[in-house]
Amino acid sequence: MSSNILLIPGPIVISENVQAALGTPSLSHTGPEFAAIFCSTLQKTRKLFKAGETAQPVLLAGSGTLGWDVAASNLIIPGERVLVLSTGYFSDSFAECFQTYGAKVDKLTAPLGGQVPVSDVREALANGHYKMISITHVDTSTAVLNDVRSICRVVKEVSPETLITVDCVCSVGCEKLEFDAWGIDYALTASQKAIGCAPGLSISMLSERAVGVALNREAQSSFFASLKRWIPIMQSYEKGSAAYFATPAVQLINALDVAIGEVLKPGLDARIAKHRDISNWFKSKVTEELGLKLVSANERVSAHGLTAIYVKNPPEVISALKKSGIVIAGGIHKDIKGEYIRVGHMGESACNDSLQHIQKCYDALKSLNL
Amino acid sequence: MSSNILLIPGPIVISENVQAALGTPSLSHTGPEFAAIFCSTLQKTRKLFKAGETAQPVLLAGSGTLGWDVAASNLIIPGERVLVLSTGYFSDSFAECFQTYGAKVDKLTAPLGGQVPVSDVREALANGHYKMISITHVDTSTAVLNDVRSICRVVKEVSPETLITVDCVCSVGCEKLEFDAWGIDYALTASQKAIGCAPGLSISMLSERAVGVALNREAQSSFFASLKRWIPIMQSYEKGSAAYFATPAVQLINALDVAIGEVLKPGLDARIAKHRDISNWFKSKVTEELGLKLVSANERVSAHGLTAIYVKNPPEVISALKKSGIVIAGGIHKDIKGEYIRVGHMGESACNDSLQHIQKCYDALKSLNL
Known part of the structure; x- marks a missing residue:
């Protein structure tokens, strides 16, 4: 290679220890050995997002993009409105994903290389009745960093019922992010960026409020990405007891456990x-x-x-x-x-x-x- | 471990070579080195299913279950009818997945430990106007093997316009399967069963007819699982040229390439x-x-x-x-x-x-x- x-x-580039954790034998996904690893990984994931006990981590086999489907198919009911702050390719694609699942999307587009002015966000929220606002923390297409904290403050002030979704694919592990303190409802990332694992895992964090929305939803808009199916599984693993909906990528989870450990160590x-x-x-x-x-x-x-x-x-x-x-x-x-x-x-x-x-x-x- | x-x-249990191929550095998913590996893997996947040049392999980061979403969200339009032959837990779950995406599902349930009689399938098809029939080749909950070839023959005879979907999760690599010769339209499997790779990849094969259905579909019912988005990517990689929709699990693909090679070697x-x-x-x-x-x-x-x-x-x-x-x-x-x-x-x-x-x-x- x-x-x-x-x-x-x-x-x-992944570390030697992460690479070694990846190149390991398969474990039974329902056995106690893997359950202990999955439990550890879920707990470390909370720390990575600065999320507390009321937040819910969800780790799925899939590309980072799957996290968009998780948001769009679980937290939005067809016809509900989403405000997307667009700073490039990835924000635009996330908007398409919302539309695929029936959301009505309004976009505020930033000038190339810049952010959407917070005043524009305030104005849009005041008139919008938005179920959700979506922010791309770092748009990997332009290397633009968005001021998630300031936007969260405005949302809490102007439209506190609006769920805050943050695409953190290129920010978790390398940018300041405070899931609980900023009041984020759904944050998603992928294993292969600053976390330093191999690609193949979708990593999400939900607030208590977002968990409520997902669990109380009647009709499901997706199957593999359904949080109503996955949340009980994650909760069971975090209690150290295996449960089954679909087979997790056991070696990738093992590697992620090591990778997050390395991020948290210093x-x-x-x-x-x-x-x-x-x-x-x-x-x-x-x-x-x-x-x-x-x-x-x-x-x-x-x-x-x-x-x-x-x-x-x-x-x-x-x-x-x-x-x-x-x-x-x-x-x-x-x-x-x-x-x-x-x-x-x-x-x-x-x-x-x-x-x-x-x-x-x-x-x-x-x-x-x- | x-x-x-x-x-x-x-x-x-995975072989030492597969394990070694998994524990490798990350590669650029858009670079020529990975493009060559992905091309090789796609070509070997055809051989694994006994599928020819008109069939289309699709390899996605995800659990095997994701293949159900691929079928249900790309090949069925809400309201269309699906006939599910149920032999246990996995057939029943696949039926739920179809319903999630709006299909009208009829089920023929086999006696515990047995198959649905072919005569029942014939009768249902004759009266049903089904867009699709779904068969679980091996239901991993009961270890029952279904006679896919005979069912395919009946479908071609009684209702040739009906698409044939086969869940081959526990059959590819260990059961006789002839994708082209039997006239299957969509077959799905996972990396961690008889193929001998680690879990974390959804592996699918589409007939030319199924590709047509997926590409001609207007409204998309899923985003990450959308074949309209993925088929051009797979075709580009198979020509040796990288393309991007979402980041593939590069180490898992590398390991799958080795694993399928070992299956095909003897x-x-x-x-x-x-x-x-x-x-x-x-x-x-x-x-x-x-x-x-x-x-x-x-x-x-x-x-x-x-x-x-x-x-x-x-x-x-x-x-x-x-x-x-x-x-x-x-x-x-x-x-x-x-x-x-x-x-x-x-x-x-x-x-x-x-x-x-x-x-x-x-x-x-x-x-x-x-």
Whole structure:
């Protein structure tokens, strides 16, 4: 397999211990050994989101995208209104998912590289009767970081009955996130980003209020993604007792348990600060020393797990870095697709100084005389 | 991790090579290295189902259950009629999944341990105007094997426009299955059964006709499970070129590629014959020498990847075997839940003679003087 340095915005480089936990024999999904692992993983997942005992973690075999189906098919009844704050490709796709399950979607679209002004959110909420607002914490297509805390405050003030959903795919483990304190109702992420596990798991957190909505729902809009079916299973596993609806990905859960353990070990806040430092270092080097421009408009709206950089010939840059053994990604925002590159700096690559991954990436970019 | 011999009807013991392929670094899901692996896996998947170039394989991150959502949300429009042949827990759950997506379901229920008579199927089809018939090849709750070929013949004769869906979760790799020759339209399985991979992948095969239904469908009933979104992605990867809708589970796909390779290596027919031999040996020993009764009524309707055996005190038997390092499963059919055990004999445990797994399980059962 590859010995490249993988610096796309997920999947990312996984640690040796996570890799070892993945390459293990299968366990019985209903046996006590796996039940203990699943219980541990669920409990660590709470800590990762800064969620307390009233919140409900849900871990499913699937891509991160499955978390969108979980939100749209369990928390919204067809015909109900959703306000989507759009900052790029991923917000737009999430909006399509809501529509697939019958939601009426209004979109507030941010300027390219920026956030939706909080005043616009306030105004829309005041007139909207929205069942849900959806925010993409970090839109991986533009590396724009949204101010989830401020938006949550406005929602609580103007439309407290509106459920708050946050797509945290590229933020859990590398951005400040306070599920309970900010009053989030549904947050979703994936295993292969800053958490540092392999891809293949959808990771969600529900507030007590969201659990109520899901459990009290009569008609189900999905089967495999049905929370009414999964919540009792998760609760049983968290009590240490196996239960069955569909077979969990046992090796991936085992690897996730190790990966979250590594995120929590230095303290979650320290881990997030480390991502901020590496991100600030890389962004300042790229802008100040190489004179390149970022897609994210300014420091305040810039994500810390990846950097999106305008370059003249993205395929050439990507290919040149590949020759140095560094894998980065191209752009995917529809308006500027062929104009920028994306460099991920999450997990091991950002936090294990001995690897020097981000330094090496910067050196390789510098050598291209862009 | 566990050194137990895992003989539940999936997840099963995986080979050392599959385990090694799982415990590998993450790859870029859009890079050429992973595209080549995914292409290889898709091509091998065709061979596994005995499906030709007009059939379409689909590999998704998810539990096997996700394949039910794929069928129900892509091939059936709300209000259309589905005939479900029910042989136990899994057929009944699949029927619930169809109903979740708005299908009108009629069920033909087999006697416990037996099949639905083909004459009943013929009669129902003649009067039914069914968009789809669904058959569970092996119902893992009862170890009953259905005669898919005969049912397919009747469908083609009486109601050729009816789509044929087969749940092959516990049959692909251990039972005779001819996707093209029998005229199946949609077959689904999971990675952790006789294919011998870890759990976490939903594996499907569509006929040209089913692809047409999925692609011509206007309103989508699911997002992550939408074939209209996934088919172009699979076709692109099979041409060796990456494409994106949601991030595939790269390590699981890599492990699946190795696992299917191992299934195909001795020749698929030889592999299936091996399962039949081991199954026949185990079943005859258990019935003739231990005098125990099987849940499956007779040899003709008995699956070859697992055996369901009536015993007086299932929890005691399971616990006694666990002490000998052998993990088997309890019953899950609603009518006889506490009356039987289930022993899986698939993949490595059935085909690698040097392991002696099934012999050891039989010896352990014998020592209990049941």
